[in-house]
Amino acid sequence: MSQEAASKSPYRIREDFPILSARRGSKPLVYLDNAATSQKPRQVLQAMEKYYAELNANVHRGVYDLSIEATERYESVRRLVAGFIDAHSWREVVFTRNTTEAINLVAYSYALGKIKRGGKIVFTEMEHHSNIVPWQLISGLKDLKLEAIPITADGYLDLSQIDRFLKDADLLAIVHASNVLGTINPVKKLTKTAKEYGAAVLVDAAQSVPHMPVSFKEIGCDFLAFSGHKMLGPMGVGCLIAREELLESMDPFMGGGEMIREVTLSSSKWNEVPWKFEAGTPSVGDVVGLGAAVEYLKRIGLDWVRRHEEELTETALQELSEIPHLRIIGPESVKDRCGLVSFILADIHPHDLADYLDKTFNIAVRAGHHCAMPLHAKLGLTATTRASFYIYNTREEIHMLAEGLRQALKYFKA
Amino acid sequence: MASQELENILDHYRNPRNYGELADADIRVKDSNPLCGDVVEMHIKVRDGVVEDIRFKGKGCAISQASASMLTERVRGKRLEEVKDIDRQYILNMLGIELSPVRLKCALLSLKVLKTGVYTYLGEKLKLED
């Protein structure tokens, strides 16, 4: 195997992740909850440690060397992310804490300020709570109407009435890849339709950016949000990618240091974008970690990541569908899915199942409503069990999951 | 984990005791655990301050339902004042397995329902330990 091919094997990749070889109990960890958060490679941990050991100073403030270097590191990650996500410019990259904060920023700084009273925000039935609740929080303040595009029985968006939803909409807020169904939505096409009706578009890319090539330019949306911790980076940093002229026209989200140019006791002038939206000392060490994560992902290539996850998902769909009394949720076609599979096993409650898989096989899967209660209500379920994959997962782990599920059927006498 | 205790829990889950309703119940009380969707409802017939009869219904995970089933068996014939003294440790001993903090909520739902019912019946205010 060439060096290049060898580095793109999940077996080789695993060696970079300390937690995957650290033993907790007698069995190795089978980590299948990547949609919740990914594990972190040594490269990310080392970059952060190095930053704090050698470069730590507050950014944008000091005139001394160390602060200037820290600032340069921080800003270099902004440029790196801009290239990675294919933004028009680094000015379109705002660092937030996570996807949730990015969406809230848009809710308060864009929707609340720019949408006229009585306007309309459209999302979908398959949204994560973080793309529902912020809109509910502000809707009352401006009498905004909220509508949800329904889903079909096979787990796709029902686009038959899309014109009715979008024709008087001010904002379309839509998930790129569903964290429960796995469905990858046609966001480029939907953005085009929404724009024709004059609506702004926000894409929740929390489950797409870590797992497949995503281009902000190509989608053509106004806002795109994702979390660093789901893409090998540390918890504590996420991104809002936003069109520069919109950022220019929006009011700040939070007030404080860094986001201002000039302050008097009665009023202030805002800093330039994107700093206008980064009040207070940012999480510089985390941003540095995110930079290392992006470099890691660039090195293996998002095309490879996507292909690898398609293979794993295909294997999982195949093996799980052969288990009696197992019902898979979401689209049948692997091409339309991101790397996760949610399911119901007989009448075993997902919490019992996840508990059993953990205790008996050291397999970590997620059980519950996955922060998508409206979607589960629509599916007529209170909870599902979800296995979600990433670059270090292997086929053997999928076999282990399938075997664990068969054992569970016996154990629970289902 | 001792597997005999687990077998016992599964048995109560698969074959719940005292399952159903009481038409002439003096106490009817229901609660749920929104995070996992566990639901437990209890019906209690009281005579002279004693639990004369009890039934429960519900749906949810094995821990929540088995805990309700076992609890109904244990409180029949108990005085309400005794029921008030049942605590978290009692339930843990009853189940006999180790529980993570998440599962603890499942295990304690039935006790919450039972005590809410009893305190309301007695016209007293329930203080939940947690």
Ligand SMILES: Cc1ncc(COP(=O)(O)O)c(C=O)c1O
């Ligand atoms: C689709 C989707 N949107 C938003 C989020 C929220 O991400 P975070 O908790 O990092 O803000 C998640 C993560 O669970 C998600 O899966």
